[in-house]
Amino acid sequence: MTTRQRPVPDGLVEAFWEYERALMADDVATLDRLFAPGPTTLRGDADGLLVGHDQISAFRSSRGGTPQRRIVQTHVQTVDDDHALVVAVTELARGGRGQQTQLWVRTADGWRVTAAHVSAPGPALDTRIWRLVGDPLVPAIGPGPLDGETVAVKDVYAVRGERIGAGNPAWLAEAREEPVHARAVELLLEAGASLRGIARTEEFAWSLAGVNAHYGAPPNPRAPRRAAGGSSSGSASAVSLGQASIGLGTDTAGSIRVPAAYQGLYGIRTTHGAASTYAVLPLARSFDAVGWLTRDAGLLRRVGEVLLPPGPRNPASDLVSVPGLTGLAEPEVAAVVDAFAAEHGAMRESWDLTELPAWLAAFQTVQAWEAWHDLGAWVAPRLDEIGPEVRARFEAAALVDDEQAAAARQVVGRASARIRELVGERVVVLPSAPSVAPLLGADRSAGRQATLLLTGLAALAGLPAVGLPGRTRSGLPTGVCLLAAPGRDRDLLELAIDLT
Amino acid sequence: MTTRQRPVPDGLVEAFWEYERALMADDVATLDRLFAPGPTTLRGDADGLLVGHDQISAFRSSRGGTPQRRIVQTHVQTVDDDHALVVAVTELARGGRGQQTQLWVRTADGWRVTAAHVSAPGPALDTRIWRLVGDPLVPAIGPGPLDGETVAVKDVYAVRGERIGAGNPAWLAEAREEPVHARAVELLLEAGASLRGIARTEEFAWSLAGVNAHYGAPPNPRAPRRAAGGSSSGSASAVSLGQASIGLGTDTAGSIRVPAAYQGLYGIRTTHGAASTYAVLPLARSFDAVGWLTRDAGLLRRVGEVLLPPGPRNPASDLVSVPGLTGLAEPEVAAVVDAFAAEHGAMRESWDLTELPAWLAAFQTVQAWEAWHDLGAWVAPRLDEIGPEVRARFEAAALVDDEQAAAARQVVGRASARIRELVGERVVVLPSAPSVAPLLGADRSAGRQATLLLTGLAALAGLPAVGLPGRTRSGLPTGVCLLAAPGRDRDLLELAIDLT
Structure with missing residues (x-):
């Protein structure tokens, strides 16, 4: 070792060296012992900074070496005599070099690390976020x-010459090369944007969690070790990380608004039918809507000028919060949300929401029937190729008969009319998602239903919804949603x- | 700030905060002042560890903020009272979060940083190394x-459905999509390898430096801030970093052996004509040879079993060093090289090399004529689109007339016969390149001619050459080359x- 003075x-x-040997052997007990106990011990890497011995220990136990x-x-x-910084250059067996910086302190029990900063070379592409990337993948x-x-294009849009992967390896393996671009992709290219790549989606866009069973969970830079939100997960993480400026996605029941909220981004779900879904793999045609995510409101609007039809404007609207x-x-x-509503003078209004759970159940029935209608023939013999959460949705979808779907469609129609009536010409301020991004590994089932209660309104009524980034008192990203008439x-x- | 005890x-x-403001303003003088003087001050990031205030200061002055x-x-x-570690989480305006760890020491002149470790989120792909990457780009x-x-495929091989970029943006912009894979690419896919991506090459593969005027210099992980070597630069860096296991390239006059040496990799230039160059963009057909790079000798051979024709073997050869x-x-x-030769009992032999410079001149004449023959029609009206070093080669090539080329071809023929005679059935041990990887920014002209004197032997005589990684006393990668009969x-x- 070279020394300083x-x-x-x-x-x-x-x-x-004891630490290094324990690291190579994944001897978690020794690693835990050699990190100083207490809440101020630090360990940081590309996935974020861990604070406190408990967080660090939990991370070590779960990462598998x-x-x-x-x-x-x-x-x-x-x-x-009792304090030293050790900076080491590492050479990885898989290739490349990294760096490790450690502050060591001598305690009564021996030397302990109080802070560590670890860098290692990354892969050619982050396969949690991307399936294909290029400089560019497709030029403007x-x-x-x-x-x-x-643009980070969600892997349900056709890109000429590439296949649609839909977040599922078996689907990708059987897909044919697309003969044309999706209309939305083509409009973006014509407007001067280039495609950075094709971004991961949750399987068939049928999830809000941001965890793909095959490709993992894309990172959420502003909320490390928390869910990215989905199903436009890869597009959202790419935008968060600055790897693309526009995340093109879809929103059937929240798949733009949820990742926008979890990651602190701007996002829009467009009016159902307003922006072309030509050459987009459908999930539920009655509800599927084009959407996109950006890091700033100006670009969010500029994309809208390209993808949305022209129309009369009436920006001066009363804000309402419910x-x-x-x-x-x-x-x-x-x-x-309350602070935002108060700041911008939103009127508070009581709505009768007793039917909301029933509306949501009808929405899910129609969604399931439509998903099975479009995808069931392919999915049925391949259920084993689909991750457990989305598989369970398809299995339930297979059981929805035409009669149930027709009845549900009636409820959806009534719900849509009622919601449009309630919204009127105002702009409703509501939460984009009911919680901040859940920690990865947390149970997701309850969160999904709670989320759908909020995101389902726009879905049921085909309304446009814009997600704005907010930040909770504890410093985590969240979203304020603006909802308006079609x-x-x-x-x-x-x-x-x-x-x- | 939260504090520890x-x-x-x-x-x-x-x-x-003074440091942070200076950093944002690129106030190099203040940054230099706030870093402790002397040879032990440290600053590390993804590009490697800088040791000493001088190195750090030079880096700051050149990076442009x-x-x-x-x-x-x-x-x-x-x-x-005089020492503290400050760990900061940063949020980049372009997106994503990073971390900075600094050890601060109070000196007579005030607080100074003695060590800094900086992490920032990377781009979607390293465009110095890659043009396109995927998971995979093309499946096995x-x-x-x-x-x-x-496989990292050098951007002179056809990949079906993609264009050949040849390291030049204008060429790429005009290129058509390739209808079939290059034969070597197809053989690798059939053998179970997948394509990770299309890797940068120096323009038209006509350089040995590892610096592309348009896309920058791919990193050299084992020799930070030094040249990657070329022209198979991207393939080599991808393999060094573990972003691909096989770097497919070409070697006309050293384009595999030089990056192998500079980066400490294994590499082979195959016998001229032995491995198919079908659907590979030519530089100089008389000399162009398929080659590849790996991090271990076993995989180097396994690729050979796929790409090379079967043939009689005679592995027991006398080693000769000259x-x-x-x-x-x-x-x-x-x-x-001497240590390697001695260790393996190579006989020392004197060769008459007085003609070597003349042979090399003839080689360059033929190479230039052939390059112009294949590429001149396209290049002539587009010289402004080509980086200065390669442009100068094309400008010189345009002046080589058929008569000069024919005369040079005669010299090359005699040289080839003489070299084959000297090599015989032995294996010659020689340096893969005359120097370690030059520092980026160093003058390259003298190095290029010195390199060609060594690499030109295999090129002139169409011989196979394998580069083995070595390490100099100062710890930098270098290469030992083994040369044998066709x-x-x-x-x-x-x-x-x-x-x-």
């Missing part, structure tokens, strides 16, 4: 208003700029 | 002996395993 303190070298490596350089900066056709913008909706969210999320997408995009 | 020392917070960011969390671990056709291996060739390398490289590729691949 002072000699290396006694026992430090031995402790350093670290890539094999050897130490190729060490530098010690000795502070005093433009020039136009989106010159220089880059305590019965806000109250569906957890208190820290509701607090953000066709008022551009008004909402304008309002998103005015209100943020 | 002890209070934050006086003045540290102010120094921290850092991405804009804001600090979203800070944690201070106070060691004593196999199964076969290369199951699970991933002081006149070894002496063309710098002393620290020559020392590695068709003895498999013998060399066998020998590479036996000798390492």
